[in-house]
Amino acid sequence: MADRPGRVPSDAAARATKLADAALAGDRRALARLLTAVENRTPVAEAALRSLYPRAGRAHLVGITGPPGAGKSTLVAAMLGQLRSAGRSVAVIAVDPSSPITGGALLGDRVRMQAYASDADVFIRSMAARGHAGGLASATGAAASVLDAAGFDLIFIETVGTGQSEVEVAAAADTTVVLEAPEMGDEVQAIKAGLLEVADLVVVNKGDRPGAQRTAAQLRAMLVAVPRAGRDGREGRTAADHDDRPRPKQPDVLVTTASSGEGVPALLSALDRHRATSAGGPSTPARLARAEAQVWAILGDRLRAQLHHGGRSALTGEVMAAVAEHRLDPYSAADRLLRDIVAGGG
Amino acid sequence: MADRPGRVPSDAAARATKLADAALAGDRRALARLLTAVENRTPVAEAALRSLYPRAGRAHLVGITGPPGAGKSTLVAAMLGQLRSAGRSVAVIAVDPSSPITGGALLGDRVRMQAYASDADVFIRSMAARGHAGGLASATGAAASVLDAAGFDLIFIETVGTGQSEVEVAAAADTTVVLEAPEMGDEVQAIKAGLLEVADLVVVNKGDRPGAQRTAAQLRAMLVAVPRAGRDGREGRTAADHDDRPRPKQPDVLVTTASSGEGVPALLSALDRHRATSAGGPSTPARLARAEAQVWAILGDRLRAQLHHGGRSALTGEVMAAVAEHRLDPYSAADRLLRDIVAGGG
Numbered sequence: 264m265a266d267r268p269g270r271v272p273s274d275a276a277a278r279a280t281k282l283a284d285a286a287l288a289g290d291r292r293a294l295a296r297l298l299t300a301v302e303n304r305t306p307v308a309e310a311a312l313r314s315l316y317p318r319a320g321r322a323h324l325v326g327i328t329g330p331p332g333a334g335k336s337t338l339v340a341a342m343l344g345q346l347r348s349a350g351r352s353v354a355v356i357a358v359d360p361s362s363p364i365t366g367g368a369l370l371g372d373r374v375r376m377q378a379y380a381s382d383a384d385v386f387i388r389s390m391a392a393r394g395h396a397g398g399l400a401s402a403t404g405a406a407a408s409v410l411d412a413a414g415f416d417l418i419f420i421e422t423v424g425t426g427q428s429e430v431e432v433a434a435a436a437d438t439t440v441v442l443e444a445p446e447m448g449d450e451v452q453a454i455k456a457g458l459l460e461v462a463d464l465v466v467v468n469k470g471d472r473p474g475a476q477r478t479a480a481q482l483r484a485m486l487v488a489v490p491r492a493g494r495d496g497r498e499g500r501t502a503a504d505h506d507d508r509p510r511p512k513q514p515d516v517l518v519t520t521a522s523s524g525e526g527v528p529a530l531l532s533a534l535d536r537h538r539a540t541s542a543g544g545p546s547t548p549a550r551l552a553r554a555e556a557q558v559w560a561i562l563g564d565r566l567r568a569q570l571h572h573g574g575r576s577a578l579t580g581e582v583m584a585a586v587a588e589h590r591l592d593p594y595s596a597a598d599r600l601l602r603d604i605v606a607g608g609g
Numbered sequence: 610m611a612d613r614p615g616r617v618p619s620d621a622a623a624r625a626t627k628l629a630d631a632a633l634a635g636d637r638r639a640l641a642r643l644l645t646a647v648e649n650r651t652p653v654a655e656a657a658l659r660s661l662y663p664r665a666g667r668a669h670l671v672g673i674t675g676p677p678g679a680g681k682s683t684l685v686a687a688m689l690g691q692l693r694s695a696g697r698s699v700a701v702i703a704v705d706p707s708s709p710i711t712g713g714a715l716l717g718d719r720v721r722m723q724a725y726a727s728d729a730d731v732f733i734r735s736m737a738a739r740g741h742a743g744g745l746a747s748a749t750g751a752a753a754s755v756l757d758a759a760g761f762d763l764i765f766i767e768t769v770g771t772g773q774s775e776v777e778v779a780a781a782a783d784t785t786v787v788l789e790a791p792e793m794g795d796e797v798q799a800i801k802a803g804l805l806e807v808a809d810l811v812v813v814n815k816g817d818r819p820g821a822q823r824t825a826a827q828l829r830a831m832l833v834a835v836p837r838a839g840r841d842g843r844e845g846r847t848a849a850d851h852d853d854r855p856r857p858k859q860p861d862v863l864v865t866t867a868s869s870g871e872g873v874p875a876l877l878s879a880l881d882r883h884r885a886t887s888a889g890g891p892s893t894p895a896r897l898a899r900a901e902a903q904v905w906a907i908l909g910d911r912l913r914a915q916l917h918h919g920g921r922s923a924l925t926g927e928v929m930a931a932v933a934e935h936r937l938d939p940y941s942a943a944d945r946l947l948r949d950i951v952a953g954g955g
Contacts, residue, residue: 313938320935331677331771399773405939425677426772427745545934554932554939561943562912563905586900588891592662593751593900594655597907 271310279310286413287318289383294413298388301405304564312405319411320545322354323538324553326433328424328458329442334468335421338442338521338530343385345527346417352384354415356406358391358399358422358432386410399428400435401560404553417534424458434461435552437542438534442466443482445474459489462514463537470518470526479516486513569604578603617656625656632759633664635729640759644734647751650910658751665757666891668700669884670899672782674770674804679788680814684867684876685765689731691873692763698730700761702752704745704768704775732756745774746781747906750899763880770804780807781898783888784880788812789828791820805835808860809883816864816872825862832859915950924949 271279282300285293300308327335339355346353379385390406403420410418420436422429433439441462459465465486467479515533519526542549570579582599585591591599617625628646631639646654673681685701692699725731736752749766756764766782768775779785787808805811811832813825861879865872888895916925928945931937937945 309940313940316938317935423771425769427774429772546930547933550933551929554929554942557939558929558932558942558946559909561939562947563909565943565947566908566912583897583900583904584892586904587893587896589663589666592659593903593907594659596900596904597911600904601908601911 271306271313275306276310279307280314282307283311283315286409287315291383291386294386294409295388297409298390298406301409302390302402304402308405312408315412316408319408322407322411322415322418323438323534323542324407324411324418324420324436324549325534326436326439327419327421327442328430328433328439328461329468330424330444330458333442333444334521335423335442338466338468338519338527339419339421341519341521341524341527342419342531343379345524345531347379347382347385351416352414353417353419354386354410354413355388355419355421356403356410357387357389358403358420358429384415386413386415398560400432400553400556403432404435404557407553408557430458430461435549435556437547437549438463438537440464440466440530440534442468443478444469445472445478459486459514462486463541464530464533465514465516466526466530467516467518468521470520471523475518479518482516483513486516566604570600575603617652617659621652622656625653626660628653629657629661632755633661637729637732640732640755641734643755644736644752647755648736648748650748654751658754661758662754665754668753668757668761668764669784669880669888670753670757670764670766670782670895671880672779672785673765673767673788674776674779674785674807675788675814676770676790676804679770679790680867681767681769681788684788684812684814684865684873685767687865687867687870687873688765688877689725691870691877693725693728693731697762698760699763699765700732700756700759701734701765701767702749702756703733703735704749704766704778730761732759732761744906746778746899746902749778750781750903753899754903776804776807781895781902783893783895784809784883785895786810786812786876786880788814789824790815791818791824805832805860808832809887810876810879811860811862812872812876813862813864814867816866817869821864825864829859829862832862916946921949 279300282293282297286297297308297311300311327339329335336357339357343353343355379387388406388410390403407418407420420433422433424430424433424441439461441458441464443458443465445467459482465482467475467482469475517526517530517533519530521527541547544550569575579600582591582596586593586596625646628639628643632643643654643657646657673685675681682703685703689699689701725733734752734756736749753764753766766779768779770776770779770787785807787804787810789804789811791813805828811828813821813828815821863872863876863879865876867873887893890896915921925946928937928942932939932942
C-alpha cells in the first residue's frame with residue numbers, strides 16, 4: 264500500500280497556495296475555482312485542502328433535505344435574506360440531482376439567487392456529485408471545509424431527500440432540517456419515516472396551504488415513534504448501529520411559509536438553539552461522520568490509483584473482466600488484488 | 610494489507626451451502642434469507658456468493674428508473690404480467706428510497722405484487738441500501754447475482770431517478786429504461802437531462818394523458834443532443850470519461866400506459882432487441898461496471914475491517930477525532946492510516 268504523503272506536484276501546490284490565499288482574502292473567483300477543483304478532485308484541491316482545513320471548523324453547517332416540491336430552495340432563499348439582514352454571512356451548497364454525471368443547476372434557483380450576485384457575504388454553489396460512490400459526501404464535506412475556512416458563518420447544504428447519498432449528506436451536517444409540504448402524494452408520503460430519522464428539526468413548509476397544521480400535528484405524532492438514526496461517525500454503520508436510546512429531545516416541528524417569510528425567524532432561532540445545545544462541540548457525531556467520509560474517500564482514491572495506474576492496471580483489468588464474465592467471484596477478485604498490492608509493497 | 614482469502618467462518622460456510630443449495634432447488638424462503646444476508650453483508654453472504662457467483666451471468670438485468678410518480682412500479686407490474694403469460698420467470702429488486710437506514714417498502718407495490726405470492730417463477734424483493742457509500746450498488750449487484758444463479762430469466766431493478774446512487778444502480782443494468790410521465794412539474798423536468806444520459810430506452814408512461822405524444826416528441830429531440838454516459842466499468846469515472854463518440858443509435862422513445870397494458874408488448878420486444886444487439890456479450894461495459902462495484906465494495910470492507918477492528922481501532926479513532934476537530938487534514942489522516950497498515954503488514 265502506498266506510503267507517499269504529500270504527493271501533490273509542486274506546480275499544483277503553488278497554484279493551490281495562490282488560490283487559497285486569494286479565496287481567504289475574499290476573492291470570489293478564486294473561491295469558485297477552488298470549489299471546482301474540489302469537485303473534480305484535482306491535485307490542486309488536495310494541496311489547498313491540506314492548508315485550508317486547519318482554518319475550518321467554526322461555521323454552522325445546516326443540512327436541508329426533503330422531497331422534491333417541498334420548497335427547499337425557496338426556504339433557503341428566505342433564510343438567506345433574513346440572515347443577511349442580521350449581518351451574518353451565508354454560503355449555500357445546492358447538491359444538484361439534475362445529473363449524476365454532467366451536473367447542471369435548477370434554473371429557478373439560480374434566478375432567485377441572482378439578487379446576491381454582488382453581496383460579498385453570500386456565496387452560492389451548485390454541486391453535482393460525479394464519479395464513484397461516496398463522491399457526494401466527500402465532495403460536499405470538502406467544499407464545506409473550504410467555505411468554512413473562508414469565514415462564512417452559516418453553510419446550508421441543500422439536497423433532495425429521495426436519494427440515499429443525498430439524505431446522508433444532509434444528515435452529516437451539524438443540524439439537519441427535514442422539510443415537508445402539506446398534501447403530498449402517496450409515494451412521497453411513504454418517504455417520510457426514513458427522512459424523519461435524520462431530522463434535528465422538522466419544518467412543514469407552504470404553511471399557508473390548508474392542511475399544514477394538520478400535517479405538523481401528524482408529524483409530531485410520528486416523531487414520538489421514530490428513533491434518531493445512529494450517527495456515530497462510522498461510515499460503515501448498519502441498521503443494527505441505530506442509537507436505540509430515546510432521543511434526548513424530540514425534534515421540534517415548525518411551520519413556515521417560505522414565500523412570505525412567515526415562520527422563518529422562529530426557524531433561524533431554532534437552528535441557533537440546536538447549535539448551542541447539541542451541535543457546538545469540536546467532535547460531535549456529525550463532525551466525526553464528515554471527517555470519516557472525507558478520509559474514506561481519500562483512502563479509496565489511493566487504492567484506486569494503486570489498482571488503475573502503472574504496472575498493476577493490466578492485472579486489475581483482467582481480474583475485473585473475469586468477474587464480469589463470472590469466471591471469478593468478486594471476493595476472490597478483491598483478495599487477489601489486495602495480495603498483489605501487499606506483495607508489491609504498495 | 611490483509612491477505613487472508615477465505616476468511617469465512619466454517620459455520621457460516623456450512624449455513625451458506627445449505628441456504629444456497631435450497632435456494633437453487635427452488636426454496637423461496639431460503640432465497641429470501643440469502644438475500645437478507647446479502648443486504649446485511651454477513652459472512653454467510655460472502656460464502657454463498659463465492660459459490661453461487663459462477664452460476665450467474667445468464668439473466669437479463671433491466672434497470673428501470675425515473676422520477677417519483679412516473680409509474681415505475683405499475684409498469685414493472687404490467688411487464689411482469691405479460692412476461693409470465695409468455696412463460697418467462699421474473700425477479701424484481703425494488704430499491705427502496707423510503708429509508709436510507711431502516712428500509713421498508715412502498716405499501717402500494719406490495720399490495721400490487723401479492724397476486725404473485727404463490728407463483729414460483731416470480732420473486733419480488735425490496736431493498737434498502739444502508740451503511741456506507743457504495744452499499745447500494747454492491748448490494749444490488751450481489752442480490753442480482755443470487756437471483757441470476759437461481760435461474761430467473763429477467764431481473765428488474767427499479768430505482769427512483771432522483772438520487773445519485775439510485776441512478777447509478779439502474780445504469781449498471783444490462784439495459785436501462787428511463788421512465789418519464791407527461792406533465793411533470795418544473796423541478797422534475799430539470800432532472801431529465803441527467804437521466805437521459807443513462808438511458809438505453811426511454812418510455813413515456815401514462816400514455817393516455819394529454820401531452821404524452823408531445824412529451825415523447827420533445828424527448829426524441831432532446832436525445833439527439835445527449836451523449837450516452839461513459840459506462841466504462843470504472844467506478845472512478847468522472848465527467849471527463851464521457852463517451853464522446855456519437856451513440857451508435859439513439860435510444861428509442863416508446864409510449865406506454867402501464868395501467869391498461871398498452872404499449873407494454875412493444876417495450877418487452879425492445880428490451881429483447883437491446884439485449885440481443887448490445888447487452889448480450891459476456892463482458893459488456895454494464896457487466897464490468899457491476900463487477901467493479903462489487904469488488905470495490907469488498908475492498909472497502911476489507912480496509913474498514915483493518916482500520917476498525919483489533920489493535921488498530923484506537924489509532925483510527927484518534928485520527929478521525931483529530932480530523933473532526935480540524936487538528937489534522939483528511940489527506941494527512943489517510944496517509945497516516947495507510948502507513949500504519951503497510952508497516953503492520955496488513
